[in-house]
Amino acid sequence: MRRIINYPPARGQKLILGLLPFLAILLIYLMASEARLAINPGDKLIPSFSSFTAAMERLMAQPDRSSGQYLFWFDTYLSLWRLCVGLGISALLGCVFGILIGFIPHLRAMFEPVLAALSLVPPLAVLPILFIIFGLGEVSKIVLIVFGIAPFLIRDVVLRVESLPREQIIKAQTLGGSTWQMMTHVVLPQVMPNLINSVRLSLGATWLFVIAAEAITAEGGLGYRIFLVRRYLAMDVILPYVAWITLLAFLMDYGLRRLNTFAFPWAALKES
Amino acid sequence: MTAIKIDKVWKEYGDTIVLENVSLDLPDHEFLVIIGPSGVGKTTLLRLLLSQETPTRGEILIDGKPIASEPTADRGVVFQRYSVFPHKTVLGNVMLGPQWAQAPLLGRFFGKKHRELKERAMALLQRVGLGAAADKYPQQLSGGMQQRLAIAQALIMKPKVLLLDEPFGALDPGTRKAMHVLVRELWEEHAMTIVMVTHDLAEAFALGTRVIAVDRPRRDPQAPERYGATITSNFEAKCRVVRESERFEAARAKARQDHGQSGASPPSAAMIHPFPLKAGAA
Incomplete structure (x- = not known):
């Protein structure tokens, strides 16, 4: 009898074990749904899968009566647009300012404290201010995301720049590199894989900000729809929407991971 | 000098x-x-x-x-570790310095200049025994090879x-011996x-x-x-005197050998005094 830590699962076992919790959740849901619907066929809390397909069919394939939009795709487009623009701006700011602040000592002395303070301000607490300043349109939503994500990304890049071995920077200088050349050829490429990983980690927070902003005011969006239909206890819409958001987040995470291994093959070598 | x-x-x-x-x-x-x-x-x-x-x-x-x-x-430098750039290939590491010196904005050569520099870098890599590893990343090299790369990277700048x-x-003792020779x-x-x-x-x-x-x-x-x-x-x-006379002897032996092989060609001045001893060097 070996210790339990010395029993690694085989490949097939691994797959089955990984799938098991998903199946369990599904099974529990189905059983609960069955039980409730048996007592009250009009129950809305745990709808059956057939009502999911019906609701989704309505939102995906039939244009909305008032706006003429295919609501599901319209919501997805709006939310993804906000998420990508907000995250894109944040990543750009993180890259540019992170490298400048991390690499140039005077800028670091000047901006590091203020960044530390800014990143501790709860973004949702300033959301009303953003609504007051930027109105209820798209700008305030994008600003919310940038305000929530960019300081984190900037600080992350600053830390990464600081952790570059001092020897490398000295060596770059003995090769005649200027500050600009070192930033573009030594610092930027080595920061990028880490930045992409940080963007992956902040995907969850970004979705949070998107949905929070949409919940308060929007003309559409996945979060907006969820909070709208909440009034009608429309679990047949909310649950598929939540699943869809999760799937989108997973796909983005996966895409960024693939981008990292494709664009920066050397970064994977480092870990091994 | x-x-x-x-x-x-x-x-x-x-x-x-x-x-x-x-x-x-x-x-x-x-x-x-x-x-x-x-x-x-x-x-x-x-x-x-x-x-x-x-x-x-x-x-x-x-x-x-x-x-x-x-x-x-x-002044070129090689540290014990972290002397090479992990995100550049071996060839890219060696080609970095000259490109920086002459292309301030992009730090990159194109066309003919790029080809010429590549030839020079490859020659240097061959010299330090990394010709076959030109397309690898530093992490794929052994410790000794990484130090060879760091030396080549510094040498291409012709530092004083x-x-x-x-x-x-x-490095392990065997590799260390080889590095000493190099x-x-x-x-x-x-x-x-x-x-x-x-x-x-x-x-x-x-x-x-x-x-x-x-x-x-x-x-x-x-x-x-x-x-x-x-x-x-x-x-x-x-001793400098010993070193210089050794070098002189080696050059003379080589010149004599060359002369013996080519037979008819007349001896040039360089063969007689390839490394004239410097007065006052000690």
């Missing part, structure tokens, strides 16, 4: 004196090895030569001119002085000045033409920080 002069250099951190009154004259084409117990300031001396740190008092001159106050391309900070400290050969070929820090005495005397020991001549048990280290012995490991 590269003559280094260290003129009464002191290095202090607050109250702590690390180096006191270090003076050294190093003529052209020397292989200086700095030895000494750990933590005594060998590496600080090398950093001063590199301008990674500046002396508190005194100055360092190369060819009579004070060195720049920051690391520049006239090559500074080595315990470059072979992390560094000796490169030092001869490029006729440059090398300054190396090591704590390995055998290595110091195998490589160096001049070996200096850095240590604290005085100690105050109550305040150890009050006295710094200085050069406590300065030993000429390989």
